[in-house]
Amino acid sequence: MTTKQKKLVLFDGSSLAFRAFFAIQNLESFVNKNGLHTNALYAFHAMMTSVLDKENPTHALVAWDAGKTTFRTEMYDEYKGGRQSTPSEFKEQMPFFNVLLDGFGISHYGLVNYEADDIIGTLAMKAANDGFEVVIISGDRDLIQLARPNVRVDITKRGVSQLESYTPEVIREKYELTTEQIIDMKGLMGDSSDNYPGVTKVGEKTAIKLLKEYESMEGVYENIDQMKPSKRKEHLINDKDQAFLSKKLARIALDAPVDLSLDDIIVKETDVEALMSFYKDMNFNRFMSDLVSDTDITDLPEPEQLTVDYTVIHTTDDLEESMFAEDNQGLYVEMLIPNYHEGTPVIVAWGTAEHVYVGYPDVLFQSDLFVQWLKNSEKEKVVFDAKRTKVMLARQHLTFSGVRDDVLIGSYLLNAKDHSKDLAEVAREFDIDELPFDETIYGKGAKRGIPEDKQRMEEHVARKITVILRLQAMEKAQLEKNEMMNLYENLELPLALVLAKCEMQGITVEREQLQAMEKEFAIKLQEIENDVYQIAGHAFNLNSPKQLGKVLFEELELPVIKKTKTGYSTAQSVLEKLQGKSPIIDYILDYRQLSKLQSTYVAGLQDFIHEDGKIHTRFQQTLTATGRLSSADPNLQNIPIRSEEGRKIRKAFVPEHKGWKIFSSDYSQIELRVLAHISGDKHMQEVFRAGDDIHASTAMKVYNVSRDEVTSNMRRSAKAVNFGIVYGISDYGLSQNLNISRKEAQVFIDAYFENFPQIKSYMDDIVQSAKEKGYAETLFKRRRYLPDLKAKNYNVRSFAERNAMNTPIQGTAADIIKFAMLEMDQALQRENLEANMLLQVHDELIFEAPESEIPKLEKLVPEVMEHAVELAIPLTVESSYGDNWYEA
DNA sequence: ACATTCACG
DNA sequence: ACGTACGTGAATGTG
Numbered sequence: 009m010t011t012k013q014k015k016l017v018l019f020d021g022s023s024l025a026f027r028a029f030f031a032i033q034n035l036e037s038f039v040n041k042n043g044l045h046t047n048a049l050y051a052f053h054a055m056m057t058s059v060l061d062k063e064n065p066t067h068a069l070v071a072w073d074a075g076k077t078t079f080r081t082e083m084y085d086e087y088k089g090g091r092q093s094t095p096s097e098f099k100e101q102m103p104f105f106n107v108l109l110d111g112f113g114i115s116h117y118g119l120v121n122y123e124a125d126d127i128i129g130t131l132a133m134k135a136a137n138d139g140f141e142v143v144i145i146s147g148d149r150d151l152i153q154l155a156r157p158n159v160r161v162d163i164t165k166r167g168v169s170q171l172e173s174y175t176p177e178v179i180r181e182k183y184e185l186t187t188e189q190i191i192d193m194k195g196l197m198g199d200s201s202d203n204y205p206g207v208t209k210v211g212e213k214t215a216i217k218l219l220k221e222y223e224s225m226e227g228v229y230e231n232i233d234q235m236k237p238s239k240r241k242e243h244l245i246n247d248k249d250q251a252f253l254s255k256k257l258a259r260i261a262l263d264a265p266v267d268l269s270l271d272d273i274i275v276k277e278t279d280v281e282a283l284m285s286f287y288k289d290m291n292f293n294r295f296m297s298d299l300v301s302d303t304d305i306t307d308l309p310e311p312e313q314l315t316v317d318y319t320v321i322h323t324t325d326d327l328e329e330s331m332f333a334e335d336n337q338g339l340y341v342e343m344l345i346p347n348y349h350e351g352t353p354v355i356v357a358w359g360t361a362e363h364v365y366v367g368y369p370d371v372l373f374q375s376d377l378f379v380q381w382l383k384n385s386e387k388e389k390v391v392f393d394a395k396r397t398k399v400m401l402a403r404q405h406l407t408f409s410g411v412r413d414d415v416l417i418g419s420y421l422l423n424a425k426d427h428s429k430d431l432a433e434v435a436r437e438f439d440i441d442e443l444p445f446d447e448t449i450y451g452k453g454a455k456r457g458i459p460e461d462k463q464r465m466e467e468h469v470a471r472k473i474t475v476i477l478r479l480q481a482m483e484k485a486q487l488e489k490n491e492m493m494n495l496y497e498n499l500e501l502p503l504a505l506v507l508a509k510c511e512m513q514g515i516t517v518e519r520e521q522l523q524a525m526e527k528e529f530a531i532k533l534q535e536i537e538n539d540v541y542q543i544a545g546h547a548f549n550l551n552s553p554k555q556l557g558k559v560l561f562e563e564l565e566l567p568v569i570k571k572t573k574t575g576y577s578t579a580q581s582v583l584e585k586l587q588g589k590s591p592i593i594d595y596i597l598d599y600r601q602l603s604k605l606q607s608t609y610v611a612g613l614q615d616f617i618h619e620d621g622k623i624h625t626r627f628q629q630t631l632t633a634t635g636r637l638s639s640a641d642p643n644l645q646n647i648p649i650r651s652e653e654g655r656k657i658r659k660a661f662v663p664e665h666k667g668w669k670i671f672s673s674d675y676s677q678i679e680l681r682v683l684a685h686i687s688g689d690k691h692m693q694e695v696f697r698a699g700d701d702i703h704a705s706t707a708m709k710v711y712n713v714s715r716d717e718v719t720s721n722m723r724r725s726a727k728a729v730n731f732g733i734v735y736g737i738s739d740y741g742l743s744q745n746l747n748i749s750r751k752e753a754q755v756f757i758d759a760y761f762e763n764f765p766q767i768k769s770y771m772d773d774i775v776q777s778a779k780e781k782g783y784a785e786t787l788f789k790r791r792r793y794l795p796d797l798k799a800k801n802y803n804v805r806s807f808a809e810r811n812a813m814n815t816p817i818q819g820t821a822a823d824i825i826k827f828a829m830l831e832m833d834q835a836l837q838r839e840n841l842e843a844n845m846l847l848q849v850h851d852e853l854i855f856e857a858p859e860s861e862i863p864k865l866e867k868l869v870p871e872v873m874e875h876a877v878e879l880a881i882p883l884t885v886e887s888s889y890g891d892n893w894y895e896a
Numbered sequence: 897a898c899a900t901t902c903a904c905g
Numbered sequence: 906a907c908g909t910a911c912g913t914g915a916a917t918g919t920g
Contacts, residue, residue: 200906211906552918553900572900574919579901604902607916634912636905643914646904654903679905679911732910741910802907814911818905822912850905850912 014066016135016270017059018128020146021070021116024168025105027147028052029098031168040291045097049104049290055145055168056112063143067135069273070109071127074118080257087257089203104290111283113276117268125151126261132159133262135270145171150199153190153260155179183216192225195255201800206254207247209240225255314442318359318470321367324375332381334360336412338473338480339389341397342465344450344457346429347641348400349511349624354458357469358389361477364470373404388412390480392431392472394501395629398508415476417500418483420630421492424792435475438482443475444468495788495823500629503826506833506845507627507637513844514622515644515856521660522614529606536599543592550599553578564590581744605648609657616642622664627848634815635790635822637848645849647893661893663856664844670896671843671862671889673869674852677702678821678883679734685879686787686816687770691763696881703727709763710756729760733767734817736810771813778812786819787877824883825851828876835872839864854893862889 028051032038038047060068080087109116119127125148132142132154142159144151152174155161162171176187185193196215198206210218222228229248235241244251286292321327339358345351357366372378381387382401387410391397394414401408419434432443449468450456459465487496541547544563548555557576560566569585570577580600586593616623625644627637639645647661648654663670675681680702684692695705707718707726725746732742743753761768778784779798783791792815796808829848836843843857843865853873857865870885877883890896 197906209906549918551916554918574899577900600902604916608903608914612915628913632912636912638913640914643904646902646914648903650904735911738908738910740908743910745910803909806907806909810909810911818912821905852905 013141014135014139015063015141015143016067016069016131016273017063017065017143017145018132019056019059019068019070019114020124020128020144020148020151021105022073022124023147024055024145024164025052025102026098027164027168028055029095029101040289044100044290046101046290046292048098048101049108050292051168052105053108053292055164056108056114059145059162059171060112060114065143065275067140067270067273068114068275069127069131069268070105070114070116071124071131072116072118073124074120074122078121078123079261080123084204084253084257086203104286107282107286111279111286113278115268115273117266119264119266122261122264126264127266129154129260129262130264130266131268131270131273132156138270140270150194150258151260152179153187153194153258155187185216185219189219189224191255191259192219194258195225195251196228198250198254199258202257204254204257205247205250207251208243210243214240225251314440314471314474316364316467316470316474317362318357318364318366318466320466321365321371324371327372327375327377329377331359331365332377332387336360336388336390336477338364338476339391339397340431340469340472340476341400342469343396343400347626348396349403349618349626349641353400353404355465355469357473359470359473361474364473366466366470369404373406379406383407383409385409390415390476392416392434392476392479395504395508395511395627398505399512402508402512411501411505413480413484414501414504415479415483416630417504418487418496419479421496421500421790422483422486422490424630424633424635424790431472431475435479438479440475440478443471490789490791492789492791495790499788499823499826499830502830504629506829507629509833510845510847511624511626513846514618514620514624515846515854516622516662516664517613517617518660518662519614519617519621522610522657525610525656525660526606526614529602529610533599533602533606536595536602540592540595540599543590543595550596551603556596560586560590560592564592566590601651601653605654605657609648609654613642613657613660625847632822633792633811635786635819635826636850637822637826639847644847655894658894659892662891665856665858668856668858669862669889669891670893671855671857671865671869671887672852672893672896673873673885673887674849675821675825675873676884676886678824678851679817680730681879681881681883682787682817682820682824683734683767683770684881686820687767688880689764689766689770692767693881699884703730706730706760710759725756729756732757733760733771734814736771736813738806738810774816775809775812784812784815784819786816786823788820788823790819790823792819821851824877825853825873828873829853831872831876832869835868839868841865841868854896865889 025048029048031051032047038045038050040046106116117127118124128144128151132144135142136156136158140158144154144159144161146161147164147168149163152161152163155174155176157176161174163174164170165172179185179187179190183190183193193212193215196207196210196218197212198204218228222231228244232241232244337358337360340356341353342355343351343353353369355366355368356372357364359365383406389410390413391411392414393416394411398408416434419437423437430446432445435441435443449459449465487493537550540550544559548559550556554575556578560578561568561576566586566589568576569582570579580597583593583597613623618624623642623644625639626641627639629637631638648657661670680692681696684696691709695702703723703726704715704718706729707713707722708715710726710729711718711722713722728742728745729737732745735741737757739750739754739757742756743750746753774784775797778794782795783793785791792811794808794812796804797812799805799808825848829845832845832853836845841857841861841864843855843861845853845855847854853869855865855869866887870887873885874883888896
């Protein structure tokens, strides 16, 4: 037995509390009965418990900043100047952090004239020298300079729930600097949030470069005379005093007069009574129950636990009609792999909040009672993932009808985050955290499977029913409140079943064609490979960007255009700039294209052809941030078309029956039309009403020329600008796309906005309103929350601003084609057509149909798509058909 | 598990 | 001073 290692956790209270405040944006729902905001306390509490659970320290301290002035303000009176005043919603929570800490039995401490950092630095060194293991938790990256052997620094990432660990090794790897050099780096860079300057135009990248060359700030200045004349050199010379001052400010004190001994900060026992009264004051009812189950107090009210009454069905004789009598029962069919087109169901649960039934497929699927209940559309059911359920059951030759609600779709509409796989994840979004994750029950990776203890699994799925029913109520109330019922009930919910139909229908793919291509491509690839090795002088792995980078930029000494964080970039755009410099470039470009086609499509798709000769993709309905679908296993939304060689792959996609055709219809310019509609821009609307070429018309305006003066280059640039507008334009993005300078790009953008002032004001307004509401929305009220609009970091904020501009456009277009798909499904039935809808590729729908139905489809499909919704301008659709997808 | 690259809209 | 066009999925190499 080893004696217990002493472990000290030091919390940077000031930075963590502030982070905690911003981690939860939803201020309105975190207010206690006295009107006090509690969001920061709540997030801080969550962070503390998770760290204490994980680290289980013997000693701990939360350090606070003690006042506005410190020894640093004496050195530099602008230190931390210019900061925005602390929000009052945060200030009012300040006094209660220590109340919480007293309840936890964790010490807290502040020291006049010093910052929390300095207290932490001092105690960390003291403890490390005493043989402690030390962990520092902060929201401020500056503290990583404290990393040492036995001192780990954990910095919060996004909110306060995730931590990123820094040890001297990690720092060396990430920055290629020692911890001491981190201080030099800060000195050179300065710190905008602490308001000290550093050296002009020197940021992290430059600072690291300088330090790698000269070791320290002192080293930089000792060698400054040898530096080649440059702007950077001038800045370094001019800002020398600032740099050294900044370094002093950045250095955390390790010898602050902290009058605490390590014994003073031993973790004490939880003061249950104090904590209970704190939770009560803050309305943190959830934690009250945790506290009770952790301790042995029995005189407190019964904690709310997810217990569930359930019966396991063993034989068909156990089934009774009464088990299917109730309306609005939950139904859950469990399968352990994501791809429901392949596996088989392992266990099934259904029931009400009062009682749940659990059974196995081999029994249930033989039962007429069960099968009829599934099929009966009058018996309405609540599920998690209707499409998945529908397909799984259909593959067992069972009909599933009567979907009243799908809590997966509901949760996605309420907050389009990626939480599609596990009900427990969705439940946690709604503060139901008593349901274990699937991973806990079934394991993960190679170990995933049915648990030895079957009862565990039975109870798990029974609990899922309870959770599904609870979520149903919560989600519907919220959807109603958000005015999203129409989107939910009249679009997404019925669409799930239409998508199920498309997926189950599948698309026929001729393996022989792919095999023939595979051989052809293999020979070509081999030839190119040999040519490349010839020029390089040796063989290497052409698929490795690292090895390729070495060959191009070190051995052949081609100019480095761009670097990635791991080395040289060898991306296509880089290679294109190197064309003509060496014959190897063209070979590599050809190789890249061919090997992509070969691995992903020609060879890759063959693995997905089922025994029925078809590929059954999965359309993910609850994944994207904008409301688009995505397609996976395999992705049929990115089958090549732009290059002729790739496009040929489409020849392998054929109709199921002889004498049938592939029929395809696509919206033309749907996103720009949506923009014309929602921005109300009169000129743009006029172009679409007149049926003119939008890119050419844009060129006329921007270049101020007549229609026949528009050159193909002008049109190309205008087209790029139009795309840029849809994406939330930036001069940089446009310059990359058109391969021009940023200045030139900016001139284009200015000219565009001058000519389309309503687009300009729409873009400004939409960002502003998203900021106020906290989300961007589509024409049909689909939401995308954008908390980063309030981010301090320019890049993070700019990204969110582009999202705010793009989401209503891309999202509304997605809404429209979804309405069209619903209507199309109806229309095919109404018209008694044999045609099948097979795929959706964002702005196009793909069908297979008997040749005799083609004339009808040529009328019907455009009609439905064009009038799926009515906008201020017409939507137009173009159709084509052929013997395969290449010809369609 | 993560980064890079590239296929599509 | 910073470093980005919007939205996806899959293959590959590498740690």
